[in-house]
Amino acid sequence: MSLITNTLRSLAPHVLIEQHRRKFQMGRLGLPGSKAIAEAVATCRFDLWPPALRQPGQPWTLLDVGANTGEFTRAVSSLIALAGVHAFEPQPSCHTELKQALAGLSNSHLHPVAVGAEAGEIELLCTANSKLASVLKPTANVADGYGGGDFNVQQHLKVPLVRLDDVIPAGTPIGLLKIDVQGYELPVLEGARETLRSTAALLMEVNYVPHYEGGATFDDLCEAVRAHGFRTFGISAPYGGPKGPLWADALFVRAD
Template sequence: MRAADWRAALRRHRVAAGVEHAVVLRQLDRCRAVVDIGANRGQFALAVRHVFPDARIDSFEPLPGPAATFRRVFAGNALVVLHPYAIADHAGTTRMHVSARDDSSSLLPIGAEQERIFPGTAEAAVTHIEMRRLEDVLQRADIAAPALLKLDVQGYELQALRGCETLLDAFAWVYCECSFVELYAGQALADEVIAWLRERGLRLIGVYNMANDHDGRAVQADFLFGRQKQERDSSLRSE
């Protein structure tokens, strides 16, 4: 995907590519598959398509409005598949707290700190969405190595990761937005996510796109985790 395609997505569908993520993606070895959890309108998928034009992208977005826009952006692209589910540690139906800015919506209640630090993101509605475990939707054969797992799920990171656990060893990298302060009620904070992934062989290798509050306090960032190179090489040899 060329920069012209980014401009077309913005002009035709009002979807801006997540260009801040392209810098991170370029640091990875060749990437053949991306699982994009919390896809919204396709901002991250646009960045992936630019950096890795031949990678398969399986995106997950449970809100119908953003999902409809995503489908329009990637209409006719056979390498991009949208699944209309949230990923969680069990399957079922649950409440989604819809933010006035829908990319801040969460399966957890939106907290006062979220609205204070990011004005305009308070709860505007509640809807019901479908949850699945990753293994309910994808098989290991669908995830060609080396693969990237990306999560941007507004405080629901640890529950979503648990929903990916049976397939976690299929990924060379995990790229996950995490918070240092509680923005959503009951969310796991960055140190908990880091510890959970480290126990499963993924160490923190970079922190990007730091957001700070008005007092300069670190609020959230994008965290990149990776496996040791020999583990990645072993995974590639098994293909």
């Protein structure tokens, strides 16, 4: 019997278990059990969403702050119908793919800007891994919990800075505001006071250990969202390093 055949036979039980687990999880969410759907669920943390956001036939607007290449928006739009999308991404290197992700989505807008507490201009530190770019400098030891040189700063760019309240029309019904800005969440929230009043849920990456100099921690964000009228709804399993948990995704909903 060939080595390939033996290997396939040894993997078969694991494949069947994974398929059963995926089918069970998707069934609980009322979704087909395909691999593509399961990947979309994981990408946008669909399992953390409150049921009201998952209801078919009730489109809402998505705000994707730190949209990168549009992976998150793609996942969301493959699972539900959206009334509109506002995607904010200051890195020019991401815009071609992000435009492709938005193509075909009704009422979609790409804003090639950073988001913060005031309008103006700010320096963006572009890292080897574009998902880790930030207006804040990575801490000296952050790379210890990750592989490769993902946090290496390769370019400094001056980019426009806007407030969400100056871009999103007041009263726009926002179903989900996703913020992935690598430690700069507090200024984003500060510049979105009016927008948050009509937002149902917030999804943010929360850091358990400092990743960026002056960046918000999990405790900082929990305190801030409570002040804006939100409460914790669910938190994903953490991404861990050699010394313990590093970060997770947290979903917050309006306290009322």
